[in-house]
Amino acid sequence: MTGTRYLVHGVFWDGAPAASAGHDGGSPVLRLQSPSGGFREVSLQPGDRLGFDVAARGRFCLGHHKVHSATSRTHVLCAASAPAAKGKQCERCFVLDDSRLIHDFHRGGYVPDGLRTYLLQEHWLYVATFAGGASKVGTASGLRKWNRLAEQGAVVARYVARAQDGRVVRILEDMVTREAGLVQQVRSAAKADALTSPSPEAALDAVNAGHAAGARALLAQAAVEDFDVVDERWVRPGQAAALCSPALRHAYPHALDDGQHGFTIAALSGANALARLAGTDSEFVVNLGQLAARTVVLGDFASDVPAVQESLF
Template structure:
């Protein structure tokens, strides 16, 4: 999908997927990092949930996936918003998130810049500018509001791991390890491609202390 708007080459299944409406969005994460992105009509809400955005706004709706990718490239080139942010950076940001009001302001300003560009007379048809805010799950407050959080220091690529998952925000889990009251953040995207064996495992308690303030 990321090259079909330039090459015009795609299998029938992808062409069918691209034929539906697609949405252009601006997503802001816990540290204020902001990106431009796209979502198919069927996955309009879920795409941002999977991304782990804290605040997001839809800025355009395109007739198909080819047009929305052209718009995404234009925004990156003209406004400077990247199209990807590393999953590890999203998890790290949740250890010390910025205030919700600040994140909303950052997102609103970036979304306004994108809409201004799109309304400025692009030589492209097949889309309309929209003003719609994405609603994040209320349960994400459990992750954003947890104090004294540490990043889970053990690599998920090997070894034994066992913890209680308290809450989720996108691919990041807030967990507790038996024998410790310190909350940890685990990036579950690191499990992609890993073979998992279930069992009564318990993670080794890292040598950290809960924050005093």
């Protein structure tokens, strides 16, 4: 196999926030790391074509991050280019990663000074609902208030609290989970599956509004300081609309752990692409999150069209 082998870090929505005039932040990219450690970003806009060959079996460590402030962090390459052991990291990089300490900060856990500075910025609490109706409570820093939900792939979401810092917002998050029963995680596979047959947006909006109202009522009675209850709707990126609307589509029929793949992107929600394959009018939902920590070679590759398409209906 010829060509540069890139290590996939995942799908990122780093566009301008929705509040920016004339721009809804719809600038998603597939972020790739070269063997030298430099990064390349492949656009995932509607009409873009993505072709790649999975160059090696298994997942490999993405390295770790050192957080210096609310706006500065350093990516450190995995010294051994080791296989991933804990999700997307080897054991050593997992231990060295500052971000793993975030979830213990509000319980009095130790955090280094840079991460403490990051956590002391404004944070938001949100309730997000996905294509099948599953809902979760989550947090986002003030700087990535919009982008966090874009990367999550929410269909509908509302902010329910603005907290002074990351410690307070995580106390509130745990409270909503404990007393209102909202989970803090929805599996990526479940999000992708739901997009093959999404519920009508009006129904999802009603589900989300109900959960958000319940969370706000709970928070209004909370004996916690340094936060405000808010009622603000998140603005979904425009290019997700075609994937979040009910339509006839299918799950992508090939695993992304091997082989050659290529398709045109029609829409994107979170890390899930609505893909068009050459040789068929059918549309497929591809969970690009499955590529994270895998090694790929970019090129003019094409996905095989299923031999018996009727089996997909």
